[in-house]
Amino acid sequence: MRSAICRSDADSIRIHGLDLTTDIIGKVDLGQMAFLEIWGRLPTPEENAVFNALVVSLVEHGLTPSVLAARLTYLGAPDSLQAAVAAGLSGLGTVFVGSIEGAARMLQEAKAADATEDQIPALAREIVARFKAEKRIIPGLGHPIHKQVDPRTGRLLSIAAENGFRGRHVQLLEAVAAEAERSLDRHLPINVSGAIGAIASELGMDWRVCRGIGLIARTIGLVAHLLEEIRSPLARELWLRTEHEAQPPE
Amino acid sequence: MRSAICRSDADSIRIHGLDLTTDIIGKVDLGQMAFLEIWGRLPTPEENAVFNALVVSLVEHGLTPSVLAARLTYLGAPDSLQAAVAAGLSGLGTVFVGSIEGAARMLQEAKAADATEDQIPALAREIVARFKAEKRIIPGLGHPIHKQVDPRTGRLLSIAAENGFRGRHVQLLEAVAAEAERSLDRHLPINVSGAIGAIASELGMDWRVCRGIGLIARTIGLVAHLLEEIRSPLARELWLRTEHEAQPPE
């Protein structure tokens, strides 16, 4: 058994080789720290810009099911803030933030990184044909609310491009979106999960932990919502109303 | 029912009044975003420096019980990264990161913010006397491993002071530590949880969500450990060894 991330003794804590007290605290900001922790090294300025943009875009999205679950949990266990946050994270599965993972997986399993630019259109056709044959939804495309264009997608893709991260994964996702639109005859813009999955793949993040970007972001959001719940509660009202309305008739 | 944090419609997402696409992504980094989300406004440069230092200091502390719980959970549910992170957070209660909350509560309930500098020593004597009478451990002092001086504490307190956040909460905690040492006749240095609780109180953070700083930080750490678990697993070995060793005799 071996973990290479941290070495600590009575005098010091070293994280990926950097001393927490002298090299990190006061010198490395939160975005850089998250990159260091996950990638094992500090980011370049370009990586830093792109990674911060990805996480920041997922921190807050209103009263999501995850936020409501956390607030309802806090109502019953106000002395266990961690249990409320844990409950909120538990629902960040395949349906919501988990779709980032689906897009990253699709692009990484297609070995986009090893392809030439010329090979991208053929890869995209293969992917769309396979998902169509298996009657599966292509991850990272379309959005129930932002039907026309997800406002965040273009911004994230621009920041990636400006910083040198419009590589094969992004190109492949764009090609998949175009091919899907033609093949399925529906407007299927890249959504924010798709953009994040593609850009995280450009940063070299294993698809199996891409859901983690959402977890890091949403933990921040959940703490903010629990603070609001303390000051201006809504969970009790939500509970009592729902219980009253949904009871079976006598 | 009302939540003031976020307003979203088909065209835009506004968070505490800022437009996510045009004002936040690419302009606000992760530390600033966390501050915005929780405080409802962007931080000053001084607040930003101090807040980043607090969170960064808690991201990683090796193979903690929380990390082991997350890795063992991942072993059984590798397709639910969020469940493994949630399991890891569930143990961040009163014993570990939760002690931040204890220190912040003690300082905030003493109404340190309303005291003059002259009143601090008397407040400290009251606090120590009360904890002593109730046979309770004073939160934020002492450390099982870093017996002499926690290397992180001095660094965090320096950064706070340099940025104008050595206010009454920090002064009161220092006075409590000195008084406790005299009264209990034991070396009781301020530990990292105490320093964070005091500095978070300087930043105006309600003690009831101070545990959240640890949750935000450790979620990052848990994602990194789960990535390591995928590449270089230890949970299965830990399980099999423990099961084998701890079985009752036949």
Next chain:
Amino acid sequence: MRSAICRSDADSIRIHGLDLTTDIIGKVDLGQMAFLEIWGRLPTPEENAVFNALVVSLVEHGLTPSVLAARLTYLGAPDSLQAAVAAGLSGLGTVFVGSIEGAARMLQEAKAADATEDQIPALAREIVARFKAEKRIIPGLGHPIHKQVDPRTGRLLSIAAENGFRGRHVQLLEAVAAEAERSLDRHLPINVSGAIGAIASELGMDWRVCRGIGLIARTIGLVAHLLEEIRSPLARELWLRTEHEAQPPE
């Protein structure tokens, strides 16, 4: 490290000394099994009757905050039923089922088991005086909805009495309720949590795991609600309505 509960090898699994295949499956029912697992031996018929009554009384209480949290979690992670149940359990803290623990703790810390019947009234006066002085709510008394008499309380106390479990803990709780009513001049009937805490204490259950009775019971309830959520969903509607209603004005 030693765990005495279970011994398993390639051929057999022994639980508290009984062989799972030959002694337990098909011979021991679920209530007896839970008793065996927790107490380390099979129950007497009287213990069995009382223990089953306790657990059964907590299985279902409608669309509680815990049930809503589980259903909202399932909406985002339908392939992780365990995460939805875990989210639902996370809120069973001090406010709801956790109050069982408070009552059991109060009775066990008063060393009711060691008292004679004559000493009970004095113990009750001490307890009520102490909670009054500390301005704390006495656990196990009163109920927000069932103001007059909780219909379950009398039934549980009868079953306990019929089976020989109206011992000192139950007597002390009754004396505390009477004393509280006189001293605080309010109608404070024993509620179902109080009755369960007292009866679990009669069964010899450590107060630190009494919350577990509620966890065992509610896990059953959560599974049933998630099945209903699959067949007749309400979480999506609850989310969309709440999000729409609670948005801040433009």
Next chain:
Amino acid sequence: MRSAICRSDADSIRIHGLDLTTDIIGKVDLGQMAFLEIWGRLPTPEENAVFNALVVSLVEHGLTPSVLAARLTYLGAPDSLQAAVAAGLSGLGTVFVGSIEGAARMLQEAKAADATEDQIPALAREIVARFKAEKRIIPGLGHPIHKQVDPRTGRLLSIAAENGFRGRHVQLLEAVAAEAERSLDRHLPINVSGAIGAIASELGMDWRVCRGIGLIARTIGLVAHLLEEIRSPLARELWLRTEHEAQPPE
């Protein structure tokens, strides 16, 4: 929004039409109650025997990863028993108890219930061929420890048969096991998850909640292990040893 499970008001609580106080407490035992809660009616004696056998078989299996995660969580949050149980349940995913779901899904999606006995062998061949073609493991067969015969499987299948529940789902699973053994040329006995998945299908349980049988059972086991952890702790030792052993070299 409508939930048909429970109706409660100030005077009574009705669960699937039965009054909790007069019809359930003291009359319905825990196994029957779980059946009532999930199926919406009380079980027949035969259903009761079979259902109890299924749940009882999963309560305890030693120091599993789930138990270790719960004990490590309790170490950090001893005042939140529910968080420790929730952490333990979080890992009951696809790898361990979740495999029940896989077996039940395979049998229910094959529409075993609608088949005649003559059609079973052909259904089994189709299933094995499909899993082989897709290079997927057939759920419910084989076991890492109990290589020859899982001691629980035969017992559960006997109890099912004795009570009239050796129907098409059980027959199909047996046919799949025989076909898999021939086709893959490996000994692949039905394991306990497979038997439970098949028998739960006989009882009419939707595969999407079959994982719930394991959750109900293991919650009991987790409470018992947390009681043992309080009396005879091992989590701290497990943590300190692992941290010490697995640190990277200086």
